[in-house]
Amino acid sequence: MISVTKLLFAREYFGDSLRYTKNAHAMRNGAAEGVGPVVVWNSTKTCNLRCMHCYMQSDARKYQDELSTEEAKRFIDDLADFHVPVLLFSGGEPLIRPDFFELAAYAQEKGVRPTLSTNGTLITRDVAQKIKDIGVGYVGISLDGLRDVNDKFRGVDGAYEKAMQGIKNCVAVGQRVGLRFTINHHNIQELDRIFDFIEEEGINRVCFYHLVYSGRGEQMMDQDVTPEESRRAMDTIIRRTKDFEERGLKKEILTVDNHCDGPYMYLKALEAGDRETAAQIKKYISMNGGNRSGIAFGEVDPQGYVHPDQFTQHHTFGNVRERKFGDIWQDTSNPIMAGLKDRKPLLKGRCAACKWLENCNGNFRTRAEARTGDFWASDPSCYLTDEEIGVTEEQV
């Protein structure tokens, strides 16, 4: 995750202390001093929508053998013992779990800050108030375009209106809320309108996700944006973030799942002759260290299996029903887990030779694996040119 706002304006927002810290590199072995990884818990596979790019391949039916309330509480105890700072409840649709409020409150009580990733369609005013009362740190609502574009993506007519109501209900009760927007070939033309939209609706945060080819999203590999489109998308994101800042609007803008965005921002600042901003960007991307799947970021699926991130569920390291999360996380007997914790010697192609490797860490491995079959190949969504990454044709 890259905070465009932080890189450009050095502003401090919620969560930045985890992304831009001297500890980022120290977390290589699973936990820096007193800080475990941020954990996503896909708490259920059931969902009331059927999104085209869903990495969980969720739909509206009941799935068997998901963690019970008691098992989930034991798992949260493990996270607290391992100093996990944030537990992101995700799905499927996490609000479908009848025990969501009980478990979020339990995490809060244990000192593991609960946050929520949701499609927003079930957030009535009462639900928003309960979320706020529990102390959920942040609610991220997925929207992949405006109106029909979103509904086509989400697979259900009316999903946009309901998600909009969910956002408004969060804003009305003072709950921190933001948008999650996954960029792809079908919605890239909506980017400017999304910026207009968050301004009109008083939304203060938006995360622009790059597509990762996993679950149903794997079928969208050929509908991903081209390198040229990625660059144009980043140009729009940078331009509109600056515009908010110039007009005194305090909006936090982030990009997710493509760490070449950081070097791209640095190169754009240099190209514009803004050496001061370029130096600031360099400082922050160096502190962050790039992709941290399997290091400072992990995922647990509905049945308790541990994975390096939510898109990489085909690589499993153990189950929290059998072992404590912290023990699984520090066990490097699995070659993928060991490799992720020290991946540079394993990377191939452009990533291996890239001068931004310290700042990007080889980007998203699952995307490389989906495209090539090789977990350690170059990330195919890197849109920087050979010249920009400092390699020659012979090196790749």
Ligand code: SF4
């Ligand atoms: S070549 Fe690889 S390591 Fe370098 S910026 Fe691109 S994705 Fe990152």
